[in-house]
Amino acid sequence: MTSNRILPMSRAISEAIAQEMRTDPSVFVMGEDIGAYGGIFGATSGLLDEFGDGRVRDTPISETGFIGAGVGAAMSGMRPIVELMFVDFFGVCMDSIYNLAAKNTYFSGGNYKVPMVIMTATGGGYSDAGQHSQTLHGTFAHLPGMKVVAPSNAYDAKGLMATAIRDDSPVMFMFHKGLQGLAWMASPDGAATVVPEDTYAIPFGQAKVVREGKDATIVTLSMMVHHALDAAEALAKEGIEAEVIDLRTIVPLDRDTILKSVAKTGRLIVVDEDYKSFGLTGEIIATVAEHDPTCLKSAPRRLAVPDVPIPYSRVMEQFVLPNAKTIADSVRASVKGA
CATH class of the missing domain: 3.40.50.970 (Thiamin diphosphate (ThDP)-binding fold, Pyr/PP domains)
Structure with missing residues (x-):
C-alpha cells in the first residue's frame, strides 16, 4: 500500500x-x-x-x-x-x-x-x-x-x-x-x-545527493541539510550551483559519494552542528585529501560549532551554530578563491 x-x-x-x-x-x-x-x-x-x-x-x-x-x-x-x-x-x-x-x-x-x-x-x-x-x-x-x-x-x-x-x-x-x-x-x-505506509528499509552507508550542482560540494547531515539547501537556493540566484550531500549515516560513511561529487565540483565545504575540532568535518576533508588532493580547486572549508559549550543565551547560541548565511558565505569564498 x-x-x-x-x-x-x-x-x-x-x-x-x-x-x-x-x-x-x-x-x-x-x-x-x-x-x-x-x-x-x-x-x-x-x-x-x-x-x-x-x-x-x-x-x-x-x-x-x-x-x-x-x-x-x-x-x-x-x-x-x-x-x-x-x-x-x-x-x-x-x-x-x-x-x-x-x-x-x-x-x-x-x-x-x-x-x-x-x-x-x-x-x-x-x-x-x-x-x-x-x-x-x-x-x-x-x-x-x-x-x-x-x-x-x-x-x-x-x-x-x-x-x-x-x-x-x-x-x-x-x-x-x-x-x-x-x-x-x-x-x-x-x-x-x-512517507509510505508500507514497511521499507534504507541501507546504511548510502548518502544521498539532495541537490545537484557543479560549482561546489556541501557535505552535511541532520538539521544542517536544510540550512545547506537554503544556502544553495540563495547561491543559485547568483549563478553558483552548489551540490548538497545528505550523509544520512556516519558509520558506515559513504566516502565514494563524497569523492565523486568533489571530483566533479572541485570544491568542498563540510557542515556539521557538532564541535569543530577532532570531528566529522575533519574526517571528511581528510578523506578527500588522502584520496586525491589535486581534485580541489581551492582549500576545503568546514563549518561547525566552535570549541565552547552551547550558550543558553539565544543570541550567543545562534552565533555559534552554522546557518544558511554562513554556509552560503563559505561557498562564495571557496568559489571566488577568497
Whole structure:
C-alpha cells in the first residue's frame, strides 16, 4: 500500500518501531517517559496503547541502569530500542554504551551479538543550554563497534529506523529535536515528507545527493541539510550551483559519494552542528585529501560549532551554530578563491 500522506519525523519513527514490533516479538522499547507520554520528542507516541507496558517500558531516571539492561537484553536474544532522552546524558552511561554495547561482540569472539538501538535527541537552537543542546556525532563515530545514524527527514527516518532495529550491531540513532515536527518546536518545511505506509528499509552507508550542482560540494547531515539547501537556493540566484550531500549515516560513511561529487565540483565545504575540532568535518576533508588532493580547486572549508559549550543565551547560541548565511558565505569564498 502506498499513499501521499505527509508525516513529521516523530511519527515516522514511531511508525517504523510499531511495524517492527508487530512482526518481531523480540523488539521492545524502554526509556524515560516513553510510555503514556510517548517520549518528549514524540518518537514512541502511540506504542503503549498498542503493545502494552510489557513491551513499552517506562524506566526510572537511571541511564546507567536502563542502558545496561538494554545491553543484557540484546545479548540474551531481544532487540531493545532504548531512548536516551538527550544525547548529552551519555556521560552517565558511557561505560554501558562503549565498554559493553560496542565491544561485547568483539570480546566474546563473535559468540554474542548486541542488536540494540540507542535512540537519542540531538541539536541546539532552542536555548536548552550546554547540557541539552549538543549533537556529538563525532564522539560516537570515533568509537569502534557502533553504527551511527542521523536522518534529516521523515522518509529517511522511517527507513533507517527499520534497518537499525534489524541490525545485529548496536546503533546510535540520533534524531535532531528540531526536525521532529512537534507543535511546540518549529521544524523546517522539508523535515516532514511523504512517507509510505508500507514497511521499507534504507541501507546504511548510502548518502544521498539532495541537490545537484557543479560549482561546489556541501557535505552535511541532520538539521544542517536544510540550512545547506537554503544556502544553495540563495547561491543559485547568483549563478553558483552548489551540490548538497545528505550523509544520512556516519558509520558506515559513504566516502565514494563524497569523492565523486568533489571530483566533479572541485570544491568542498563540510557542515556539521557538532564541535569543530577532532570531528566529522575533519574526517571528511581528510578523506578527500588522502584520496586525491589535486581534485580541489581551492582549500576545503568546514563549518561547525566552535570549541565552547552551547550558550543558553539565544543570541550567543545562534552565533555559534552554522546557518544558511554562513554556509552560503563559505561557498562564495571557496568559489571566488577568497
